[in-house]
Amino acid sequence: MRSRRAISLRAHHLPWNSAGNLADNDLTADDVVRETGWVFNNETGDELTLKAFVETGDKEVQRYIRLLQLESFQFANSTLLEIGSGIGRMTSSFTNRCKSVIAADVDSAFLERCRQTVAKYGRIERLGTLHVANGKSLSIGDDSVDMTFSYITLQHCQPQDALNLVGEAIRATRSGGLVVLNFRTWVASDIVLVPLGVAVRRLWKLPLIGRRLARWRWSTRLGWQANRLKPDTVLQNFESKLVDIKIFHSVKRQMSVAASRAERVKTVPTNRINPSHWWLVAQVS
Ligand SMILES: C[S@@+](CC[C@H](N)C(=O)[O-])C[C@H]1O[C@@H](n2cnc3c(N)ncnc32)[C@H](O)[C@@H]1O
16 A cells, blocks of 8 residues: 555644554555554454454444434435544444445545445445545535544544534534534543643654654553543534534433533433543534
């Protein structure tokens, strides 16, 4: 594969571009999962295969359709935009369910691998790809899709980029369509993790050693969570463009919104959502 790729200079893109460099190679698809799979589903090991990797994505798609009460959504007639598709772990499953899917990612080598993954385990004729070169805007028309979905991606963006992408998701989704977006919020351990993350991202910018550091698992895991966003922070920017707003969160933690919007926003405590995560599920008005 190996191509000349435009690499972003922004610190929070470096782990993805580093893993993308490994994927932009003549490695087999199974080898790519062994080398880079952990950046998507946190699993490591010499026994990993693309097939098993895609199965984890399919299980998660099924799980979130159930947990987020999306069973009545007409996937079969719909175009779905996935922000942060990676190498297609969940994308294959979406192409098997939807009329068409647009996989969007900040790393172009991931998108190439995503096409290969979907060709093997999904419906390649239903897939389009979109390179999010600047990490914050989508070159896609208004009202182009029926659902925009994003999982464990917005937490990796610089806070303003994450908010921009939420705006872009709403712009790209037709009126009456759904946005289904996953975020990370504050937990107690963030008192240590947030400053460490800032320090590690600074190290990634150092000449010579920085790029090498951004390839290591410990450093990636410390530095890649670039924001914590609360529901109120997202809603104060976008509430006026949404209706039927639901916030799904773990039963293990309290999550509320400001009293001024409590009537318009339903909070739904749910089993099997990570306590540091929450989901915005809403209809575009
Ligand atoms: C943890 S992975 C999750 C991938 C996929 N959702 C999954 O569950 O397998 C995060 C993905 O988001 C992509 N990403 C990170 N920042 C992004 C941005 N600003 N815009 C688009 N994609 C981004 C990364 O390249 C990576 O593929």
